[in-house]
Amino acid sequence: MSARVLVGVKRVIDYAVKIRVKPDNTGVVTDGVKHSMNPFCEIAVEEAVKLKEKKLIKEVVAVSCGPQQAQETIRTALAMGADRGIHVEVSGKDYDNLGPLQVSKILAALAKKEETSLIILGKQAIDDDCNQTGQMTAALLDWPQGTFASEVVLEGDKVKVIREIDGGLETVRLKMPAVITADLRLNTPRYATLPNIMKAKKKKIDVVKPGELGVDLTSHLEVLRVDEPPQRQAGMKVETVEELISRLKEAGRM
């Protein structure tokens, strides 16, 4: 099947970094902080590359929206096996206000432009935890969606997706083109080996502006304030079960 897969990769603050809120409470400190590819995006890239290795799809295109540094994230996707990249240049205020609605408009425009059969995204980003981009993209394109995927199987012009849901696992069959979002157990992303990093140097990254795609980046949301979670209060020790129960009753917890 000569299918093209679009994979969205987001540059986020590295999961191991200790997050600090800016003194003016407008956001978190990002300057000089280590960034990497969103872990769920890594899983999405891995799934796309695996499909290509099985010769079920022809091309994997990695897309990232953001300032110049977004290209680093695309390069990582290329080093994992993506064929080429698209950097949608968004910076300054536009970048600060970039959210799932704007990104899904961009992805929808690109999907049409690039004749895409499958869009694979991470289920959510670890910075905003929105879990909306995949769903919105599918809605804008009027494509079926298989979110929280823990298994993806291509079947001709359809794709079977096993989804992780509260009650267990749900299996859906979608007619392509479709949108899939990757959950944790879908696969284990490969390390970018040194030879693949070298090869990635030669792969192309096209730069595109949102305007060229006819996308309006206006945000309808305004972040009012960002605060740290409340400090954890000290607990207390009790000697007996009876005391535990009476304390819980006193605190109105029973």
Add this chain to the structure above:
Amino acid sequence: MGGKNQHRFNAYLSVKKFAQERIAPLVSKMDENSAMDEAVIKDLFDQGLMGIEIDPQYGGTGASFFSSILVIEELAKVDPSVAVLCDIQNTLINTLFVKLGTEAQKECYLPRLSTEMVGSFCLSEAESGSDAFSLKTRAEKHKDYYIINGSKMWISNAEYAGVFLVMANVDPSAGYRGITCFIVDRDTEGLHIGRKENKLGLRASSTCPLNFDNVKVPESNILGKAGQGYKYAIGMLNEGRIGIAAQMVGLAQGCFDQTIPYVQQRVQFGKRIFDFQGMQHQISHVATQLEAARLLTYNAARLKEAGKPFIKEACMAKYFAAEVATLTTSKCIEWMGGVGFTKDYPIEKFYRDCKIGTIYEGTTNIQLTTISKFIDQEYNG
């Protein structure tokens, strides 16, 4: 920072992640058992880290010498034993084959060295360490083959090597001009790998004596030209010592990186021990020495890559980096206090591992003597 440099740094970030996730959990066990986990060796090959400078046509990664240096440094931050395995393969074994191999030899060995086979470099003997060229292993010529007899000592990687590059003398009457480099496959009859040494540090790196008992080797297994082995050895070791410098820098950095968070957390007398001026001054001094060692190493690497004279700088880098590793690890144990002295923390291992840096691939005294020779020449006009 952009372009080529950015890409290099991205590359080593990937190695960093791989080392942290795949190697770090095994380090303590490998040290205790004095054995490299085979999974680690396979992973190094799978990641393309064992054929860094080998051309992709032979299955290698096709990256630069500087890339090798960065990889060795990153690996050493996690385990200097793994770093030395990677260093010997890339800077000694692969380089010898690439520079001196006939097309047939390259086609036979380079693909395997890139993907699955470890190599060992056999120069030292019980009676010849620094005085390398007084080696006694003998290779007797017969028609179109040689018979090798003798023994080698302190051979790294020997336990898992598939091929050995053996320096033997074909004509002792010619002194060092008889030294020849032979390619000896592991399964050659008469080659015995002795019991590995029980070492203070770098324990996961196997170091074994080798015995050659009438080992028959075809003439086509000479690497380069007969009698030129001494030149090849010196040449390779000049480059190899930049790799060791990188290993020492990585070792020191890895140790330092694991110590500072403790120093920031530990509170005595109502404040972090980091906040005591005495500590701050010591820490800054060590950090500066480390940075200097790194820059010496990178400078030597860049000079070599640019085809400029680099031997003096390589000697300086190796000598200085080994000293800095000793300083850093010793200080780190002190800063950690009692816990630094226990095996529950990784610091004491770095302290044990660093000592070999002043000894192997040219002792500190040899480095200093070599540096002085260059200075003598420079000032002779």
